[in-house]
Amino acid sequence: MKFYDCATAPSPRRVRIFLAEKGIAVPMVQVNLREGEHLQPAFRKINPEATVPVLELDDGTILSDAIAICTYFEDIHPEPPLIGRTPQERAVTHAWNRRIERDGLSAAMEAFRNATPGLKGRAVPGPDDYDQIPALAERGRTRVGRFFTWMDAHLAAHEFVAGPRYTMADITTQITVEFAKWAKLPVPETCPHLARWFAAVSARPSAKA
Amino acid sequence: MKFYDCATAPSPRRVRIFLAEKGIAVPMVQVNLREGEHLQPAFRKINPEATVPVLELDDGTILSDAIAICTYFEDIHPEPPLIGRTPQERAVTHAWNRRIERDGLSAAMEAFRNATPGLKGRAVPGPDDYDQIPALAERGRTRVGRFFTWMDAHLAAHEFVAGPRYTMADITTQITVEFAKWAKLPVPETCPHLARWFAAVSARPSAKA
Structure with missing residues (x-):
């Protein structure tokens, strides 16, 4: 599992806070939005949407949305509940x-x-x-x-x-x-x-x- | 349970299609958007956001978002899966x-x-x-x-x-x-x-x- 992040951007920060509240550590890769790294071919091969955050799962599946990533972690790591128990x-x-x-x-x-x-x-x-x-x-x-x-x-x-x-x-x-x-x-x-x-x-x- | 609907509007239609695919019947109440019924005090007491769809649960809880309503029905009625099994x-x-x-x-x-x-x-x-x-x-x-x-x-x-x-x-x-x-x-x-x-x-x- 790999998390494509940008330390200065709001959307990936949503996931980082979510992970910190759960106590989950995920390997992070920084994507430099200010220098336009997200618009370069190398990153667009990973995510054609040219946005962060992106979670790459071990089978290569790409999740390119902050809330989709949060629902995934809530499902596999329910405690403490940040979406809900019921x-x-x-x-x-x-x-x-x-x-x-x-x-x-x-x-x-x-x-x-x-x-x-x-x-x-x-x-x-x-x-x-x-x-x-x-x-x-x-x-x-x-x-x-x-x-x-x-x-x-x-x-x-x-x-x-x-x-x-x-x-x-x-x-x-x-x-x-x-x-x-x-x-x-x-x-x-x-x-x-x-x-x-x-x-x-x-x-x-x-x-x- | 009660579903506040508007037969001509796109957002509640998302939920109606979802329910039809699941084979779930829910009592429906029509809200006439064209005549501005959603902006009247009676409906805004139910949903201050003045939007449909709204699902009212038996304990009075209000869900005023199409996707939140769909996730609820997926949880309580998983088959056929329209969001996912895993x-x-x-x-x-x-x-x-x-x-x-x-x-x-x-x-x-x-x-x-x-x-x-x-x-x-x-x-x-x-x-x-x-x-x-x-x-x-x-x-x-x-x-x-x-x-x-x-x-x-x-x-x-x-x-x-x-x-x-x-x-x-x-x-x-x-x-x-x-x-x-x-x-x-x-x-x-x-x-x-x-x-x-x-x-x-x-x-x-x-x-x-």
């Missing part, structure tokens, strides 16, 4: 995780990728080039703001994002808050519950992953 | 499904929602209003075209999308092709393998769901 727990975690991806993480990505000078012509991850759309960066900023407000209200009454335990949905929210900072959208002072929760997840040993 | 099969299906959502379904949604006159001011699903972005509709159209070409090449050598069996990833691709038609993006003549595959999945009894 069908209902698992479904609730997936529902939260996907909502946060739609309303938070995607919005932060749109805000960042469509406005950052270094990503001109690279507004969408993957092998194809797309121009930045300034109006989409602006819409992303608005959506991140609404996501923060909504998540703050939720966390006012809950210790964790998706139920009584820390789950994969907390990791996705953590990455969203970190990614939003890259887009110069820090958690505002009007969101103290989100800030309290973020300080707590950032103090976990897994945050160093 | 950790590896499940991870492969999820990876394909998410890739198709990113590169196909999201692109078709962007093309449709940002250009359809009836969705002016409603470019993003959910409770908040967002203006359409014409450049995003155009980008979505380009991305759908690339998705079709890529999927056609894949299906030239494969009967199904994600391995040797029909899976949830086939359903997501089916919905993408149908949704793209709404955006006036039919499968082009240059993609005969995708067309052959689409005719085959459309001939399954589940396509009537």
Whole structure:
């Protein structure tokens, strides 16, 4: 088994935190996104999508999606549960995780990728080039703001994002808050519950992953 | 258990096809999206996200995401497997499904929602209003075209999308092709393998769901 990682990128970090919480060690290979290593033929032979993270299994199977990789490790290494022990727990975690991806993480990505000078012509991850759309960066900023407000209200009454335990949905929210900072959208002072929760997840040993 | 559906909308159709393939019957409640029933207080009390599908479990738990609902039914009713029997099969299906959502379904949604006159001011699903972005509709159209070409090449050598069996990833691709038609993006003549595959999945009894 081999994990293709990029230490500075948000998506592989989701998996690294997940693995750290489980106490699983996997051999890591660094892919230098800043130098465009993911767009070179050698890496595109491994993953034609030209994205990280990638998990290569021992039989050569390629998993090129952070959440697919997390579900695999949850299945083969169930403790501690980060998705859930029962069908209902698992479904609730997936529902939260996907909502946060739609309303938070995607919005932060749109805000960042469509406005950052270094990503001109690279507004969408993957092998194809797309121009930045300034109006989409602006819409992303608005959506991140609404996501923060909504998540703050939720966390006012809950210790964790998706139920009584820390789950994969907390990791996705953590990455969203970190990614939003890259887009110069820090958690505002009007969101103290989100800030309290973020300080707590950032103090976990897994945050160093 | 109760399923909040809209017979004309793509997202709940994903679940209806999944249930039909499994042979599961669930009580259905229709929510009329065209008349804005999802934005009314009565429905937003059930799902504040103002989207369908929603599965309400017997203990009142709400699952408001198509894939979260499918994972729940796969767990409690594993046969026939539509996600997978082993950790590896499940991870492969999820990876394909998410890739198709990113590169196909999201692109078709962007093309449709940002250009359809009836969705002016409603470019993003959910409770908040967002203006359409014409450049995003155009980008979505380009991305759908690339998705079709890529999927056609894949299906030239494969009967199904994600391995040797029909899976949830086939359903997501089916919905993408149908949704793209709404955006006036039919499968082009240059993609005969995708067309052959689409005719085959459309001939399954589940396509009537």
